Amino acid sequence: MNEDIYNTLSRKIIGACIEVHRELGAGLLESVYEECLAFELTTLGLYVERQVELPVIYKGQMLNKTFVMDIVVEELIVLELKAVQTLIPLNHIQTMTYLRMAQMKLGLLINFNVELLRDGIHRKINGKLTE
Template structure:
């Protein structure tokens, strides 16, 4: 399974590199999201855009969020278009992974001169139960 995820994340990064090479930095995040979705489709990869994530606290709805892309129902992809990635961007992705129950994520930044990317994994700690609910990725 891990080799499959490694291969998939490599394909996603390759698609992102093609988008960045073609468009360059300077566009809004939404432009890169649409372009990446097109490139993923051209490579035969399935994806969902703008996946809703519903946060709950002790059974009460406390917020709604949207993840950029879910590829092959296995890798959550969060896009940025800023000069550099910050720790808070990685924390946001890990929170989305925890909320959805998806194990693997990619953080992609199209705003720098060259594509920046980081792979993140969901952290499971039994002493801290999930406080969020989302779609069923399986």
């Protein structure tokens, strides 16, 4: 996968996030933003999976526990959505952990509870985007 594909896709995702934020503003539940963002992304013709379960594998063993990623777009980009007053370091770590465990390269941590959405978007890269 080359970097241009990731960049093009992430621009579309960010555009959809901006559209949702422009329409709804801040102050709603994360689940509302997830629903609206999935609608916008699907409208753009993107393949969207919601509430994607990620099995916990510990020392080579799959355990009876899963993590849940909010949205995965085109099987390439993990979206971790928040609607909080302030992101904490754990939110960033969580997104990176999802990327590592899913063996994916790019994630976006998006906090919709901000005045300007650009202040709520954080790009996370697991390794290099090119293989």
